[in-house]
Structures are given as C-alpha cells and as structure tokens.
Amino acid sequence: MIKHVLDLAILGLLGDGPLHGYEIRRRLRAQLGLIANVSFGSLYPALARLERNGDLGVVDADEEFPSLPATGSLSGERAAQRAKRLVATRGRRSKKIYELTDQGRATFQGLLNTASATDDQRTFGLRWSFARHLAPQARIALLERRRAQLVQGLSEGAPASDLDPYAASVVEHAADSVQRDIAWLDELMIAERAAQSQEPPILTHDETSAQTISPA
Amino acid sequence: MIKHVLDLAILGLLGDGPLHGYEIRRRLRAQLGLIANVSFGSLYPALARLERNGDLGVVDADEEFPSLPATGSLSGERAAQRAKRLVATRGRRSKKIYELTDQGRATFQGLLNTASATDDQRTFGLRWSFARHLAPQARIALLERRRAQLVQGLSEGAPASDLDPYAASVVEHAADSVQRDIAWLDELMIAERAAQSQEPPILTHDETSAQTISPA
DNA sequence: GTCATCATGTAAGCCGTTACATGATTGC
DNA sequence: GCAATCATGTAACGGCTTACATGATGAC
Numbered sequence: 001m002i003k004h005v006l007d008l009a010i011l012g013l014l015g016d017g018p019l020h021g022y023e024i025r026r027r028l029r030a031q032l033g034l035i036a037n038v039s040f041g042s043l044y045p046a047l048a049r050l051e052r053n054g055d056l057g058v059v060d061a062d063e064e065f066p067s068l069p070a071t072g073s074l075s076g077e078r079a080a081q082r083a084k085r086l087v088a089t090r091g092r093r094s095k096k097i098y099e100l101t102d103q104g105r106a107t108f109q110g111l112l113n114t115a116s117a118t119d120d121q122r123t124f125g126l127r128w129s130f131a132r133h134l135a136p137q138a139r140i141a142l143l144e145r146r147r148a149q150l151v152q153g154l155s156e157g158a159p160a161s162d163l164d165p166y167a168a169s170v171v172e173h174a175a176d177s178v179q180r181d182i183a184w185l186d187e188l189m190i191a192e193r194a195a196q197s198q199e200p201p202i203l204t205h206d207e208t209s210a211q212t213i214s215p216a
Numbered sequence: 217m218i219k220h221v222l223d224l225a226i227l228g229l230l231g232d233g234p235l236h237g238y239e240i241r242r243r244l245r246a247q248l249g250l251i252a253n254v255s256f257g258s259l260y261p262a263l264a265r266l267e268r269n270g271d272l273g274v275v276d277a278d279e280e281f282p283s284l285p286a287t288g289s290l291s292g293e294r295a296a297q298r299a300k301r302l303v304a305t306r307g308r309r310s311k312k313i314y315e316l317t318d319q320g321r322a323t324f325q326g327l328l329n330t331a332s333a334t335d336d337q338r339t340f341g342l343r344w345s346f347a348r349h350l351a352p353q354a355r356i357a358l359l360e361r362r363r364a365q366l367v368q369g370l371s372e373g374a375p376a377s378d379l380d381p382y383a384a385s386v387v388e389h390a391a392d393s394v395q396r397d398i399a400w401l402d403e404l405m406i407a408e409r410a411a412q413s414q415e416p417p418i419l420t421h422d423e424t425s426a427q428t429i430s431p432a
Numbered sequence: 433g434t435c436a437t438c439a440t441g442t443a444a445g446c447c448g449t450t451a452c453a454t455g456a457t458t459g460c
Numbered sequence: 461g462c463a464a465t466c467a468t469g470t471a472a473c474g475g476c477t478t479a480c481a482t483g484a485t486g487a488c
Contacts, residue, residue, distance in 0.1 A: 003475070022439050031383065034373045034390040042476055044441055094484065095439070125390060129383035157250045167247065167345035173400050174250040174341060177393065184389050219447070238467050258448055260469055310456060311467070438485070443478100450473085457466070 004111055005123050006046050009036055011055065011100065011108035012130040018059045018099040021047050035125040047098060055104035059097040113138055115145045121181060128188075136196045140189065147185045154178050220327055221339050222262050225252055227271065227316065227324035228346040234275045234315040237263050251341040263314060271320035275313040329354055331361050337397060344404075352412045356405065363401045370394050 009032075013024055025043055028036050050056045100108070112127060112134055119127075124146050131139050157175060225248075229240055237259055244252050266272045316324070328343060328350055335343075340362050347355050373391060 006476095020439075021441095031379060032387065034369070034394065035386060039477055040440080041442085041478070044439095045475095048441085125386045129379075129386040131382040132380050153250065163247060163345075164348050166347040169404065170251060170341040170345040171248065173397075177396070178250065180393070180396070181389075188385065222448095236467075237469095255449055256468075257450070257470085260467095264469085434488090436485100436487090439483080440481105441483105442481080444480100446475105446477085448474090448476105451471085453468105453470080455467080455469105458464085460462090460464105 002118075002123075003046070004116065005036075005126060006038060006042060007050065007055075008108070008111045008130070009038070009126055010043075010046060010050065011104055011111065012126075012133070014056070014098060014100045014104070015108065015130075015133065018097045020095045020097045022095075032126065032129060035122045035129075050104070051098065053103075053107075054101060055107045056098040057101050059099050108133070115142060117149075119146065119149065136192070139192055140196075143185050143189050143192065147182060147189075150178050150182050150185070154182075219262070220332065221252075221342060222254060222258060223266065223271075224324070224327045224346070225254070225342055226259075226262060226266065227320055227327065228342075228349070230272070230314060230316045230320070231324065231346075231349065234313045236311045236313045238311075248342065248345060251338045251345075266320070267314065269319075269323075270317060271323045272314040273317050273320075275315050325349070331358060333365075335362065335365065352408070355408055356412075359401050359405050359408065363398060363405075366394050366398050366401070370398075 009028060010024060013019060013027055019027070021040070021043055024047075025038055025040065028038055047056065051058065112130055115127075116123070127142065131142070134142065154175060157171075157178075163171065225244060226240060229235060229243055235243070237256070240263075241254055241256065241259055244254055263272065267274065328346055331343075332339070340358075343358065347358070350358065370391060373387075373394075379387065
C-alpha cells in the first residue's frame with residue numbers, strides 16, 4: 001500500500017471519530033481485510049507523520065468521556081493540571097488517541113478527489129469505500145476514470161496468441177476479471193445516477209466541503 | 217514483483233530459448249502484461265545477478281546462427297579469435313543475449329515448485345503460466361495450495377456488517393472476485409485431472425527433471 | 433504474579449521505481 | 461547526418477515488511 005493510500009485509509013477511518021493506532025489496524029483488517037492491509041511498522045510512522053503535518057491531533061484521555069465538557073478555554077493552572085494528568089494517564093506508553101483536524105479533513109478530501117494514474121483495484125476499492133465523503137458528481141467522475149483505466153489496460157493487454165494452454169488460461173482469466181470489474185463499475189454508475197436523480201438537491205456537509213477544497 | 221517472481225519470469229522465458237533483456241521485457245509486457253510488469257531498473261540488475269549466480273550464461277553473438285556449429289572444443293588461437301570477435305561485435309554496449317545454464321534450469325524448477333505463503337493472484341498466475349514445466353502431480357498440488365489460500369482469505373475476510381453502502385459494495389465485490397478465482401481453480405483442476413487420466417504414462421523431459429531437482 | 437493481549441515505537445533490510453547516462457541501429 | 465528506437469546500465473530515493481524492544485492491562 002503506497003503512502004497516499006495509507007494516509008487515505010487512516011484519515012478516512014478517523015472521519016468517523018477518534019481512534020488509536022491499534023484500533024485503526026484492527027478495523028482495517030476486520031472491515032477491509034480483502035482490499036487493505038497495513039503493518040504496525042508502517043502505520044505508526046504514518047500516524048506520527050500525519051500528526052507532525054497537522055492533519056491529526058492527539059486527544060486527551062479525559063476527552064474520551066464527553067460527559068466532562070470543557071467549559072470555556074483552559075488557561076494557566078488548569079492547563080498545567082490537564083497536561084500533568086495526560087502524562088499520568090498515558091505514562092510513556094499507553095493509548096494515543098488521534099482525531100482529525102480541520103486540515104486533516106481537507107487533506108482527506110484532496111486524497112479522495114485526486115485520482116492517481118497508478119491506481120490499482122485495491123487502491124480504487126479503498127477510495128470508493130469512502131465515496132460517501134465525495135460529492136455526487138465526483139463519485140461519477142471517479143467511476144468513469146477507473147473504467148477508462150481498465151479499458152485501456154485491456155486494450156494494451158495480451159492478444160493471447162501462440163501461448164501454451166497454461167499461460168493462455170491465465171491471460172484469459174485475468175482479462176475476464178478485468179471485464180467483470182468493468183461490469184461492476186457500470187452497475188455502480190447506474191445505481192449512482194439513479195440515486196442522484198431521485199434526490200438531487202440535498203447537500204450534506206461532506207458534499208459542500210468537497211466543493212470548496214482543492215487537492216493536495 | 218518480488219525478487220523470486222522476477223527470477224521466475226526471467227528463467228521461464230529463457231526456457232524457450234536465448235533472449236536479451238530488452239526482448240524479455242517486451243515479451244513480458246506483450247504476453248503477460250495483465251499479470252506481470254517489470255522495469256529496466258529491476259530487470260537488468262536481476263539479469264546481472266542471475267549471471268553472477270551461474271543461472272544464466274551469455275551467448276556469443278556468433279551463436280545466434282546455429283548453421284555454424286562448434287565442431288569440437290575451442291582452444292588456443294581459435295578461442296582467442298572468438299573472444300575478440302565477441303568484443304568487436306558487442307563493443308561496450310550492444311545486445312547481450314542470455315541463455316539458461318543447467319543450474320538455471322534447476323533454479324527455475326525450484327522456484328516453480330516452491331510455493332510461498334505470500335503468493336498473490338499475480339504471482340500465482342505467473343507460476344501457473346509456466347505450469348507446463350511442472351510435473352503433473354505438482355500442478356495439482358499447486359492448484360490446491362492456491363485454493364486453500366483463497367478459501368482462508370475469504371474466511372478471514374470481512375463479515376461486511378455495519379458498513380455504509382459504498383464500503384459494503386467494495387467488500388462484496390472483492391469477495392465475489394475471490395470466489396470467481398476459486399471457481400477458476402476448480403475448473404483448472406478438473407481439466408488437469410481429466411488430461412492426466414487420459415495420458416498418464418507419458419513423461420516429458422521437464423517432468424522427469426522436475427522429480428530429481430530440489431528447491432533452492 | 434504471571435501470562436496473554438493490548439499498545440506503541442524503532443531499525444534493518446529488501447526491493448522496486450524513477451531518473452539519469454550512455455551507446456548502437458535503422459530509416460529517411 | 462539526424463531522429464527515433466533499440467539496448468544496457470547506474471544511482472537516488474521511497475516505502476514497506478520483519479524483527480526487535482518496551483511497557484500497560486486484565487484475567488486467573
């Protein structure tokens with residue numbers, strides 16, 4: 001999984017609420033195990049990098065309990081207490097809970113809307129699995145870009161001439177798989193267009209923000 | 217494409233006759249473009265490594281013309297002339313034609329028969345496309361190993377619960393693809409068993425050598 | 433108290449792509 | 461002779477996996 005894709009997965013999962021690294025990995029494997037995989041050795045450095053970049057913030061352990069809202073801004077003695085408690089709670093090693101910053105949300109939208117030329121099926125799958133965060137017209141565009149890529153790959157693919165039966169069966173099956181992927185995209189497009197024509201004017205938060213944010 | 221797989225592709229293509237690097241890449245893209253890809257930056261170092269290891273030998277340009285067989289062994293003056301001609305023909309940069317050594321053939325058989333736990337569909341496809349070099353029972357075994365891997369991956373895969381429609385469709389399509397791959401393997405197994413029961417006692421060169429060679 | 437699991441993090445090694453550099457051949 | 465293609469090779473860079481190291485938590 002290349003860097004942008006890992007970032008996309010992390011930011012996407014955190015879009016549903018704060019999580020710590022271990023849980024992010026668990027969810028990726030449980031929910032998207034067939035299309036995404038990530039080792040701790042790449043996940044934790046990625047989280048640290050995203051935090052450095054300002055895309056992620058670390059949640060104070062106390063804030064896991066929303067029944068204790070921060071009334072007004074913290075300052076002076078109160079802030080010192082809180083920092084001390086954070087250290088005491090986490091020690092040097094404990095859960096480190098990340099949340100999306102506004103910049104992180106923008107970065108996520110950028111990654112989601114920026115289609116790479118080297119997208120493979122898994123990359124596309126991960127992207128599409130977050131499609132609810134895309135504007136409707138961006139969904140259609142994403143499907144069409146992916147479809148064009150697959151069609152081009154097929155045309156550049158093997159003519160399957162003068163191959164022995166074993167190699168020929170492999171090439172044939174690979175071509176079949178791509179064609180099924182294309183058919184799947186066509187179904188998605190039909191469903192998407194139908195859904196959009198039914199309820200066109202409703203704009204969600206994600207949809208409005210998607211229109212105001214430029215790709216990274 | 218991991219190292220073993222690249223080696224497998226190179227050695228497999230050279231099994232049909234001597235080739236130079238540029239041509240190896242051309243054929244890989246033309247014949248197996250959907251399942252294999254390789255850049256010069258990895259191909260040439262791989263060729264050099266295989267040559268160092270003794271799996272490949274460099275063919276004298278003269279030997280491209282089989283109408284000039286080497287009658288007897290070369291020695292002394294004759295050998296010197298030939299070496300000079302080789303340098304003159306290739307200069308410092310020209311076609312460098314590789315051929316399989318006996319050791320290279322053994323290495324190929326080892327790679328072909330040694331299934332890795334991290335095999336993906338492309339790796340398996342490349343392996344299977346060289347299945348004609350495998351002993352019949354090794355073909356069946358390869359198919360069954362791959363099938364078991366896919367079944368296990370499916371069982372570990374997502375329960376697809378509480379996902380939004382977009383993510384759910386991705387997971388569902390991925391599972392469908394794996395199931396189609398399994399069905400394909402089943403077809404291959406049926407065809408393979410049928411072919412083997414029709415003509416069991418015929419042993420080709422590859423089949424006999426496959427039984428005497430141990431994996432690398 | 434100890435074992436399994438949860439949880440974070442670092443370092444080494446591997447490998448592949450990209451970009452760069454060089455030179456030979458062929459058609460015009 | 462010049463451009464396009466054929467042909468080989470090197471170096472820098474990026475990024476992922478594996479293995480290692482450390483520590484907290486909960487069950488028994």
